[in-house]
Amino acid sequence: MLVLEDGTRYEGHGYGALGRTLGEAVFSTGMTGYQETLTDPSYAGQIVLMTAPHIGNTGTNDIDMESQRIWVAGFAVREPSRVVSNFRAQRSLDDDLREAGIVGIQGLDTRAVTRHLRSAGAMRAGIFSGPDAALSAPEQLEQVRAGADMRGLNLSSVVSTSEQYTIPARGERIGSVAVLDLGVKTSTLHYLADRGLDVIVLPETATVDDIRALNPSALFYSNGPGDPAASDQHVELLRGLLRDGVPYFGICFGNQLLGRALGYGTYKLPFGHRGINQPVLDRSTGRVEITAHNHGFAVDAPLDGPSESAAGFGRVEVSHYDLNDNVVEGLNCLDIPAFSVQYHPESAAGPHDANYLFDRFRDLVLATTAGKADDADETDSTDQTDSTDQEDAE
Template identity: 40%
Template sequence: MKAFLLLEDGTVFEGNSFGMEGGVVGEVVFNTGMTGYQEVLTDPSYCGQIVCMTYPLIGNYGVNIDDIESLRPQVKGFIVRELCKTPSNWRSIESLNEYLKRNEIIGLEGIDTRALTIILRDRGTMKGTIVTGDTLEEIEEKIQEVKKYTISNPVLQVTTPEVKHYGGSGEGYTIALLDYGLKKNIVRSLQKRNCNVYVFPCTATAEEVLAVEPDGIMLSNGPGDPKDCGFQIENIKKLIGKKPIFGICLGHQLTALANGANTEKLKYGHRGCNHPVKDLDKDMTYITSQNHGYTIVKESLDPEIMEISHINMNDGTIEGLRYKNAPLFTVQFHPEASPGPGDTAYLFDEFIKMIAK
């Protein structure tokens, strides 16, 4: 069926729908990864967003049961240049079209995704709507609907509703993992290091987290504006200094806010599995997986409390912080990758060494 993408600035793209039919409104963003579309679809950090893949052919290896980062797709909509209708892979159990239809996600194919990406890079991330049908009517009315769209409390929408326990080998440390929208590979990465993992809702208090007597605490990735997470920021303040802490993505931003720093929205964000980041201590540059729309403001850092450990080699933004007031470090990128390179998985090992000390 014919379908349209309408951006809030009035730009219209015409293509064809796949997955579910209907209409959806969200923030339109792009991902530069060549592969990993299944992990992208199920990454809770994309809650409330319509994702455009810049790589032209998507769906060629179908969908499997292994490469999911949460129980269901988290995106509002999915845009591709060309949808592969005959996937080929030994793990595939269904096509991307079937997967999105089953999970009631609207897809759009056949538009010029390069042109859309250039618009988002030049003008910044903006809101939009995907509408299926033969014609796009009442454009002005739809633009006003798009402009009014907001997503409230996305972290509350994606967090676990209850405490979950993932056992390790019994030989490793106990880790309390606060779920702001975590990807499953964070748990897997800890289990590979023999850790015993307790996953807590984002609403859990510091007292509840410390009650399991963890050896270390992890703060996960997640969606939305970090400044909207007032309770979580105050909770982190209570946890700092109690146990060694490692934060990823949203956890990185919330920890900075808890220590008096500031955050701001990026023009179009960092989303993909090919972003170069330099580890200043190692004097090494790594290729990383990223998915975020906000960054920490350099000028807001207190040098008595924190120092920059990693920087983005594309735009110089902060990608990591080490703290002087507690056993604590955080990174903006995803060392657990999925999708993406595993170059920075060493950070999990550094977390374990910090606990050992």
């Protein structure tokens, strides 16, 4: 049984592990990429409903993992594939769900559930199977309503790495980037390394002094789960490094935290954006990109023209917005080297339309590095002139 906190109930059959699980019920519109969805740390604490009716036909493998484990709280599908048919498959999806202890449900009308969530909004939910299915409806509903609400929930410590590690740059090295792991995906780290950056991945507990000691060429905040309003320490960390002039790029949760650092608010979307088919307009090019999304919160910033950062970082413009509902999908700082996007340009397992953003970040790092070098040359030249003037005076 899938039970929603408003009392709505959907009957199905057990899938994956049997038992009970609680989380926020959300839906993903991607027709492919279920393994990337399951292993995306941003889905921690959520019961994910797949709108595509047939799931599991390509099985699972070790290559498409976006982290070391499955993070979803639960998984709901209409019709799981009975046969795995793909040359890359190493296991079935059902095997992975059982091994990871992920409680799921199959055989329910996922279209009906999706329509309900679109009307009523994402909400707390529970899946009950095996012995837990024998609980009475009032008992199940009571447990669902006692579950955690995503508003005000900080999950960074749950999904972040516990130890610092480095992925070396590939090709011509241009510098290093400090990555604050708030739930980072493997694809993101590889794309950064491919741009010539040593990728230094840090736990979410890292401090300003920890990062300054590394003297990175740039800073990156990753995607991740939870409410951005509950991450004050990461906002203050970002403000400190923005004042240092460190180039910054943020994705998803990193976009929301940049918004907060600049002085804008954030808010919870009714049912969020999740899937690989969201149309987004890049205002700098006028190009519409089809993009991969996974977010339930958004930045509250004005769409019309640049606005002043209330935190003192100069002018900021909304660089991208969603064409379905005008939600802010990107921020660009005009007076400091910082930008971010709300969606997932690493494209796993979605379209590649937004992959250019990693090139844009590389260009920003190179431009900032060149600017600092020019400033240093001017300072040296001034110092030498002052020294010559002093010698002449003597």
